[in-house]
Amino acid sequence: MHIVVCTKYTPDSEAKMSVDEEGNISWGDSPLIINPWDEYSVEEALLLRDQHGGTVTVLSVGPEAALEALKHAVAMGADEAVRVWDEACAGSDTLATSYVLAKAVEKMGDVDLVLCGKSTIDAQTWQTGVALATRLGWPSLMYTINLVELRSEERSITVERLLEEGRQVVEAPLPAVLGTTKGINEPRYTSFIGIRKAAQMEYPLWTLEDIGAEREKVGPQGSGVRWPEVFEPPAREGEAEIIEAETIEEKARILTEMLLAEKVI
Amino acid sequence: MDFGWTEEQRLWRRAVRDFAQNEIAPRVREIDEEEFIPREIVAGMADVGLLAPTVGEEYGGAGADWMMATIAAEELGRADISLAVPVLYLVEAAWGFIFYRYGSSGLKQEYLPRVTRGEAFLGIATTEPGGGSDILGACRTRGQRDGDRWVFNGEKVYISGVRESLDWGGIHLMLARTDPDEDAGHRAFTFFALPLKGTGGVIPTYFDDMGRMGISTGGFALDEVRLPLEHQVGELNKGFYHAMEGFSAARTLIGATCVGASEAALAMGMDQIKLREAFGRPIASFEGVQFPLANLYTDLEGVRLSTYKAAWLMDQMYRHGAATHHDIALAAAMAKLKAPRLGFSIMNEVADWHGAMAYTKECPIEMGIRGIRSYSIGAEGTPNVMRMIIARELLGKDFLPTLYTNKS
Numbered sequence: 001m002h003i004v005v006c007t008k009y010t011p012d013s014e015a016k017m018s019v020d021e022e023g024n025i026s027w028g029d030s031p032l033i034i035n036p037w038d039e040y041s042v043e044e045a046l047l048l049r050d051q052h053g054g055t056v057t058v059l060s061v062g063p064e065a066a067l068e069a070l071k072h073a074v075a076m077g078a079d080e081a082v083r084v085w086d087e088a089c090a091g092s093d094t095l096a097t098s099y100v101l102a103k104a105v106e107k108m109g110d111v112d113l114v115l116c117g118k119s120t121i122d123a124q125t126w127q128t129g130v131a132l133a134t135r136l137g138w139p140s141l142m143y144t145i146n147l148v149e150l151r152s153e154e155r156s157i158t159v160e161r162l163l164e165e166g167r168q169v170v171e172a173p174l175p176a177v178l179g180t181t182k183g184i185n186e187p188r189y190t191s192f193i194g195i196r197k198a199a200q201m202e203y204p205l206w207t208l209e210d211i212g213a214e215r216e217k218v219g220p221q222g223s224g225v226r227w228p229e230v231f232e233p234p235a236r237e238g239e240a241e242i243i244e245a246e247t248i249e250e251k252a253r254i255l256t257e258m259l260l261a262e263k264v265i
Numbered sequence: 266m267d268f269g270w271t272e273e274q275r276l277w278r279r280a281v282r283d284f285a286q287n288e289i290a291p292r293v294r295e296i297d298e299e300e301f302i303p304r305e306i307v308a309g310m311a312d313v314g315l316l317a318p319t320v321g322e323e324y325g326g327a328g329a330d331w332m333m334a335t336i337a338a339e340e341l342g343r344a345d346i347s348l349a350v351p352v353l354y355l356v357e358a359a360w361g362f363i364f365y366r367y368g369s370s371g372l373k374q375e376y377l378p379r380v381t382r383g384e385a386f387l388g389i390a391t392t393e394p395g396g397g398s399d400i401l402g403a404c405r406t407r408g409q410r411d412g413d414r415w416v417f418n419g420e421k422v423y424i425s426g427v428r429e430s431l432d433w434g435g436i437h438l439m440l441a442r443t444d445p446d447e448d449a450g451h452r453a454f455t456f457f458a459l460p461l462k463g464t465g466g467v468i469p470t471y472f473d474d475m476g477r478m479g480i481s482t483g484g485f486a487l488d489e490v491r492l493p494l495e496h497q498v499g500e501l502n503k504g505f506y507h508a509m510e511g512f513s514a515a516r517t518l519i520g521a522t523c524v525g526a527s528e529a530a531l532a533m534g535m536d537q538i539k540l541r542e543a544f545g546r547p548i549a550s551f552e553g554v555q556f557p558l559a560n561l562y563t564d565l566e567g568v569r570l571s572t573y574k575a576a577w578l579m580d581q582m583y584r585h586g587a588a589t590h591h592d593i594a595l596a597a598a599m600a601k602l603k604a605p606r607l608g609f610s611i612m613n614e615v616a617d618w619h620g621a622m623a624y625t626k627e628c629p630i631e632m633g634i635r636g637i638r639s640y641s642i643g644a645e646g647t648p649n650v651m652r653m654i655i656a657r658e659l660l661g662k663d664f665l666p667t668l669y670t671n672k673s
Contacts, residue, residue: 075276190283190313191312191313193322200273
């Protein structure tokens with residue numbers, strides 16, 4: 001089994017975002033971390049590798065800062081890591097990013113399964129995984145909450161997807177692109193031995209030429225999304241009300257009535 | 266001079282901080298009240314590589330150097346200001362290292378993989394009812410050879426991890442007098458690996474501690490306790506010297522864990538003084554509040570640097586042969602002398618900033634005050650013993666107060 005996990009670096013989830021008058025987004029001096037949703041994908045890949053054997057490769061499109069995400073994944077236990085970057089890629093949307101990812105996966109050649117997180121905590125588009133599956137022409141298994149069975153001999157997989165309407169069990173042939181969601185597993189912490197490997201490992205850098213990607217299909221010219229204006233949303237206004245009552249049960253009853261009246265529950 | 270961190274050190278600090286802040290910090294009050302460290306926390310520490318991390322990989326350890334072990338101590342102190350988890354960590358890290366360095370291979374194979382998996386405890390037992398600072402005078406526990414066994418009689422007190430060792434299994438490195446000749450001086454003691462669980466003649470007792478409630482403090486009497494010869498750790502009658510090595514390691518980690526707890530307390534205090542208003546302004550704007558902060562932060566940064574220098578010296582000695590135990594003893598004694606006392610001062614100041622709330626259990630600072638007092642009283646060496654070590658390294662052995670005591 002060769003499992004590829006797509007990952008991205010993001011600012012820490014506690015970072016405070018701000019937008020200046022020119023529309024430039026800043027995350028302050030927040031440390032960079034692996035996109036938290038990707039940790040579920042890395043964990044699932046490691047569990048599959050331990051069960052079926054094979055290799056886990058983490059893949060990221062990004063500048064040098066992307067190494068943060070790759071190192072975290074290797075420290076968790078991934079075997080290989082590849083970074084793809086060219087200055088031309090800056091400003092890529094999901095359409096362009098999925099193109100670069102697809103080209104990198106095609107270059108690897110022997111990939112059985114690609115895992116993605118459900119979204120990234122900075123951009124929150126939820127599209128890259130689906131777009132990647134479409135580009136590769138592979139089944140797209142997004143929002144997977146339970147990997148029921150992987151049959152490496154038969155080259156097929158059964159997963160349980162978490163949808164708004166409920167859960168859906170689907171079977172697909174391999175190779176496929178699988179999007180994980182919270183609850184599929186409990187990602188492990190990085191370990192001392194993993195960190196030693198991550199700190200000492202070489203991280204190959206693939207250029208657009210290396211993966212045979214066309215320059216006009218990446219960056220802003222390869223993207224469908226335009227950003228005519230970026231601004232901070234107006235501060236939300238709200239009010240607080242303290243429920244006064246004799247007993248906690250009474251307070252709970254009043255709160256329930258208020259929530260029902262507001263159609264919150 | 267390079268004050269930066271290597272890539273490995275940076276990633277390790279982040280890993281320990283992630284784990285400790287997520288899994289330990291939210292449970293510190295629970296640990297303090299329930300008086301034990303949940304086993305899932307210990308198991309998690311094992312997965313991250315935090316149990317006896319300086320033990321080699323062949324015995325399940327991480328093969329960590331002392332800089333890495335010290336970084337972990339600082340982060341664990343930051344997460345648990347009650348210091349219960351840090352005590353578990355640093356006792357096993359320091360004395361696990363001594364056992365790894367001097368223990369018999371069969372016994373290491375039996376215990377170290379279990380210790381590093383969190384399935385057994387490894388501790389230290391030197392203090393006796395007669396004292397802990399004056400080992401020559403106070404260590405009366407006797408070890409005598411009887412054929413293929415060592416036989417022990419005596420008593421050890423104020424020992425960390427007695428309940429843990431009895432519950433989980435494991436060993437305490439116990440110092441015993443093996444040469445009855447009072448003139449043998451420091452060359453009269455030997456270390457032994459004593460399993461408290463399942464060993465006949467071991468009679469445990471417990472003390473109700475003031476702080477760091479999550480890890481037990483106890484003692485045990487030894488009544489004709491018999492151990493096979495392979496339980497001897499290190500050379501016969503060299504136990505005092507092996508103990509000094511372990512104490513230096515432990516003191517360095519104590520320095521770091523007190524620094525971490527102090528940093529957490531100061532961060533908590535700074536949040537408070539920026540938000541708390543009195544007389545129409547944040548109390549952080551008062552000189553009476555911000556000048557003590559500036560002084561304490563400056564002192565803390567100094568102690569932090571000297572603690573990491575001690576760790577660096579240990580790596581110089583154990584990894585590169587470029588320092589001696591004299592260098593380490595001096596640096597570790599300075600860290601141990603300063604860090605716990607400074608931490609106690611910082612926590613008291615931070616308590617003042619919080620006002621009456623600090624005197625309640627709504628505020629975690631009282632756990633810190635109770636916990637850190639353990640290390641500013643003694644535990645791995647009293648402040649005055651640290652001063653004696655520092656003076657010995659500065660003046661030479663000819664001025665050791667013990668020389669004059671023995672002459673009189």
